[in-house]
Amino acid sequence: MDYQQILQEKVAICLTLQGAKETFPFDKKIHALKLGGKIFALIHLYHGDLYVSLKCQPERIDRLREEYSNIKPGYHLNKQHWITLVINEHYDVEPETEIALIQNSYQLIFQKLSKKAQNTVRFSAND
Incomplete structure (x- = not known):
């Protein structure tokens, strides 16, 4: 596996x-x-x-960790609110699930922003 290429793909997904x-x-x-x-x-x-x-929502973390062996507690993060996907040759998380988890994380942050900051995001263009 070319992990550097996969890293760039994951960053690109986030930047969309x-x-x-x-x-x-x-x-x-x-x-x-x-x-x-x-x-x-x-x-x-x-x-x-x-x-x-x-x-990630705390109530989802245990279920995700039980279902996927490559979903671990947040690495050097608050384990009640973060998960870590460990991508290696045994990776068992489907691409659709991975994208949904990225979008979910984004939404959790978006919801915590002030209304003004949310509007700034809504009406901004990605550069």
Whole structure:
């Protein structure tokens, strides 16, 4: 697997979401995808695997972790609100589910933005 290419694909998926921006607040290896200044996805390579960390509703986390062996508690994040998809040769999360989880994380952040910030996102063009 070409994890660098997969990393770029995951970042590209995130950047299709209205108002999403890619930043590097920690270092140049950790891609932080933000909406309104708040992170909704962290994507980076770690020990040969690709880690995609996403916000998630606490009531969904246990069920997702039971259903998919590659969904882990949020790596270095609040485990009540974050999950990490560990992409490796044993990856068992379907592409549709993965995209839905990314969109869900984005929506969780969007809902927390002020009405003014939400309107700014709604009426902005992705650059």
